[in-house]
Amino acid sequence: MTQTPPADGPADIRDGEIAVALPGRFDAQLYFIGRIRTPWTRRQDCPHNAREARERGDVCTIEVDPRFAAALKDVAGYSHLIVLYWMNEARRDLVQQTPRHASAPRGTFSLRSPVRPNPVALSVVRLLNIDGSRLSVIGLDCLDNTPLIDIKPYFASTDSVPEATTPAHKQTSDTGT
Amino acid sequence: MTQTPPADGPADIRDGEIAVALPGRFDAQLYFIGRIRTPWTRRQDCPHNAREARERGDVCTIEVDPRFAAALKDVAGYSHLIVLYWMNEARRDLVQQTPRHASAPRGTFSLRSPVRPNPVALSVVRLLNIDGSRLSVIGLDCLDNTPLIDIKPYFASTDSVPEATTPAHKQTSDTGT
Numbered sequence: 001m002t003q004t005p006p007a008d009g010p011a012d013i014r015d016g017e018i019a020v021a022l023p024g025r026f027d028a029q030l031y032f033i034g035r036i037r038t039p040w041t042r043r044q045d046c047p048h049n050a051r052e053a054r055e056r057g058d059v060c061t062i063e064v065d066p067r068f069a070a071a072l073k074d075v076a077g078y079s080h081l082i083v084l085y086w087m088n089e090a091r092r093d094l095v096q097q098t099p100r101h102a103s104a105p106r107g108t109f110s111l112r113s114p115v116r117p118n119p120v121a122l123s124v125v126r127l128l129n130i131d132g133s134r135l136s137v138i139g140l141d142c143l144d145n146t147p148l149i150d151i152k153p154y155f156a157s158t159d160s161v162p163e164a165t166t167p168a169h170k171q172t173s174d175t176g177t
Numbered sequence: 178m179t180q181t182p183p184a185d186g187p188a189d190i191r192d193g194e195i196a197v198a199l200p201g202r203f204d205a206q207l208y209f210i211g212r213i214r215t216p217w218t219r220r221q222d223c224p225h226n227a228r229e230a231r232e233r234g235d236v237c238t239i240e241v242d243p244r245f246a247a248a249l250k251d252v253a254g255y256s257h258l259i260v261l262y263w264m265n266e267a268r269r270d271l272v273q274q275t276p277r278h279a280s281a282p283r284g285t286f287s288l289r290s291p292v293r294p295n296p297v298a299l300s301v302v303r304l305l306n307i308d309g310s311r312l313s314v315i316g317l318d319c320l321d322n323t324p325l326i327d328i329k330p331y332f333a334s335t336d337s338v339p340e341a342t343t344p345a346h347k348q349t350s351d352t353g354t
Binding site: 012018020021022023026027028029030031032033040049050051054060064067068069070071072073074075077078079080082086088092095105106107109110111112116117118120121122123124146147151152153154155156157158159160161162163164165166167176 | 194197198199200203204205206208209212226227228238241244245246247248249250251252255256258259261263265269272274282283284285286287288289294295297299300301316319322324325327328329330331332333334335336337338339340341342343344
């Protein structure tokens with residue numbers, strides 16, 4: 001592999017954020033298998049998260065490369081899908097970062113931020129319709145033209161954990177507030 | 178990029194399965210950021226799926242590369258995580274394939290099979306403990322030493338869809354069987 005990782009400088013790091021030296025080589029490679037078409041061309045117009053995307057209800061379109069269209073057979077039977085996509089504008093070297101809503105730096109693996117060693121994002125979407133190699137879905141919050149990595153069926157039996165808790169839940173139950 | 182995609186031959190295709198010519202180049206690259214340690218060194222010993230993995234309850238260990246260990250800050254507060262990993266022994270060119278349990282070929286995007294254009298697998302796991310850069314979890318079904326791609330927090334508010342239906346559900350409700 002001749003392509004070297006991006007050399008992100010420390011210039012645009014906020015107080016308390018931590019960058020690491022990335023490995024000198026990559027280990028595996030991906031194909032972009034399609035594009036995600038959304039109404040949003042600027043980051044500030046996107047829904048802030050998947051919950052807001054679902055509540056706003058904007059319909060987005062997943063355009064699968066015709067090369068892989070035959071892989072959509074049987075997908076129409078599922079009510080929900082898992083979509084993996086590539087956040088290709090994100091830096092990859094921050095292990096602790098301060099999101100807009102946070103008061104202190106947080107570990108990258110405790111966030112769904114696109115800034116992570118491998119910027120593969122994941123959304124659970126509701127499938128409305130399939131027309132050839134185009135899927136209409138609700139639940140995406142990414143920029144228009146985002147590269148598609150994978151589509152998987154969603155299984156409530158293993159992917160749905162309604163009782164899952166977050167630190168906010170735990171804090172609430174611990175402190176009674 | 179000088180590494181060319183693997184040239185899988187059609188020799189080991191089952192009746193009705195469909196292979197496509199893969200693109201001549203890759204579009205993005207991944208780091209392996211750790212390893213997943215499981216009790217299973219042979220495919221036939223692994224749980225058949227995530228549900229069986231959860232029911233068997235075997236504890237697996239995610240070993241994060243020390244380079245990225247600081248990214249685990251705050252992760253301990255979550256009860257469940259999403260783990261992305263690389264199924265590096267899978268072929269990538271089948272768009273329709275016949276799983277063991279199926280009677281006819283199915284579209285790759287309707288399956289969670291490791292055989293797909295980008296063999297990134299996803300499991301929802303229950304977090305038991307974090308010791309340094311090692312996480313003890315329940316819910317993985319992969320081979321020992323599987324490369325780790327990402328760890329994300331699981332949010333019930335957006336990742337849990339208990340009412341999601343599959344073709345089996347639909348068939349049941351359609352036919353009454």
